[in-house]
Amino acid sequence: MIPYNRQSISNSDIELIKKTLKKTIITRGDNLVKFEKAIKNYVNCKYTVGFNSASSALTSACFGLNISKNDIVWTVPNSFVASANCALHFGAKIDFVDIDKEYKNIDIDYLEQKLIKAKKQNKLPKLLISVHFAGQATFQEKIYKLSKKFGFKILEDASHSLGAKRFDQFVGSSKWSDATVFSFHPIKTITSAEGGMVCTNNYSIYKRIILFRNNGITKNPSEFIKKNEGNWYYEQIYLGHNYHLNEIECALGLSQVKQxxxxxxxxxxxxxxxxxxxxxxxxxxxxxxxxxxxxxxxxxxxxxxxxxxxxxxxxxxxxxxxxxxxxxxxxxxxxxxxxxxxxxxxxxxxxxxxxxxxxxxxxxxxxxxxxxxxxxxxxxxxx
The missing domain is CATH 3.90.1150.10 (Aspartate Aminotransferase, domain 1)
Structure with missing residues (x-):
């Protein structure tokens, strides 16, 4: 069978994985840091956080953007369910904006009309999750302009579009959004077997996402509520998850970034x-x-x-x-x-x-x- 899509793995990918398997630590090590930095440098954003999937990256991004119970979140129906599920995990109310038939991305005119109607009803969204279908960027600068007029935040679900550009600007730069999510599933542009990444230029969002990825735990003494009891001490300050990428996955991702x-x-x-x-x-x-x-x-x-x-x-x-x-x-x-x-x-x-x-x-x-x-x-x- 000729598959509809599949990964591309080279000998250099395999060799770096072998090398990683011989390391003392195979999770939460320097490969993760290097992989995050490589994506940051490639798309030209300020902060990146690696995850074990794009679904967990989307969920964490919603936490980073302070989505909570009864907030209104919009996305498109033409996507994988994770684009909507991520908001429901926080008790938000989800609604959809239809796509246009030409590019299969969010219909900007439809979006504007829906925003005008929502404003009259006092039901404007707190967050819009725009989806880059098939690897093509949305009209993100137009969405950004509407966000300033109607006061919503923007999360780009760019799971399909690592390496894509709009106006010579790499998707992931988050120039026209608060944050962007990539997927490293085997059939995406590059793979880490499974994996995802959040890109943002906002330090507050980045800080919240980092904590959420680590079960809501901080080891920073300046954030402790109680007195620091020693070098081993840590505190949980949020309800989070363990969404880390391991070193083996990051090794594959690091090798693939070059390609x-x-x-x-x-x-x-x-x-x-x-x-x-x-x-x-x-x-x-x-x-x-x-x-x-x-x-x-x-x-x-x-x-x-x-x-x-x-x-x-x-x-x-x-x-x-x-x-x-x-x-x-x-x-x-x-x-x-x-x-x-x-x-x-x-x-x-x-x-x-x-x-x-x-x-x-x-x-x-x-x-x-x-x-x-x-x-x-x-x-x-x-x-």
Whole structure:
């Protein structure tokens, strides 16, 4: 089978992992510090905090942004559930903003109209979680402008877009947000097997996130409530979790950081080949905004469901050794969210995208002959 996505592991990755396994300490060591610094330097932000997953990074970022019970948080339905779940962990009320059909990111006009209506009802969000679908940055500067007008905070869920740019500004710089989250899941731009990272330029947010990642524990004497009892002493001042990345995962991440640009270049090359050779197939192909460089985590097309049965297409491709996927089942249509009174028809663009979307294989190790095979099989199906 040709997978829809997969990791790319080199011999140098493996050697650094072997070296790490021989260290005295294999958790909370210098690899974590180095990995955080490498991402910080790459995206050009002030502070970074590494996590064992992007989901825990999103949850911790919500804590860092002081999200609490009954706060209102908005995100998009076209994402993995973690983009919304992170706020619910703190008792916040979640709502959604639909996407646009061109870029599959948050619809700025829809957002503005919803904000105007929310202001009249005194129901403005405290936080907006913008999602960079498939590796393409949102119109983040426009969202930032609206945040100043309506007074909400911004968290970028950039799980798909490490290595992506907008106006030559790396996603993760957090120039137009309070914080940004990356994922290092195996199929993302780079991997640490599992992992995530929060980037921010705000020291107060950074400090809270650090403590939350460490079970809410501080070892800083200036923060102690009681008298310091000795070098062993620590105090828990928040309710947190153990969300650390271990040294082995960080070793893999450290090795892969060096390859971000080459990985993004390769993914763009694959996407361009699809664009060139599938323009006459009758599909809606991904559109990249002119000011953006996409990391192309996904290559998601939209089919005409009046002409193609999506389930049949999946089975047809699978029988011929091509593994496809769909991104995403709209969050508001999951059984858990239906219990929160969301229903089909609430966000039509996200629902249209789910009904028509298919993710084709795209990964660094995808060979040109395999890509040609994929395209030829698709063309035979269409014919």
């Amino acid at each position: 971000i640009n080459s990985f993004v270049k390769k993914r763009n090359s694959i996407a361009n080949f699809y664009d060139k050779n599938m323009r006459d197939c009758g599909f809606k192909l991904p559109k990249i905004e002119k000011e953006n460089l996409s990391s192309h985590h996904l290559y998601a097309i939209n089919i005409d469901t009046n002409k193609i049965n999506k389930n049949f297409f999946f089975k047809y491709m699978s029988k011929r050794g091509i593994n496809l996927n769909v991104h995403y089942i709209p969050i508001h249509l999951h059984p858990f969210y239906k219990k929160l009174n969301f229903k089909k028809g609430d966000f039509p663009n996200s629902e249209w995208h789910y009904d028509t979307a298919i993710s084709l294989p795209i990964y660094v190790g995808l060979k040109i002959n395999d890509q040609k095979k994929i395209i030829n099989i698709i063309k035979k199906f269409v014919e």
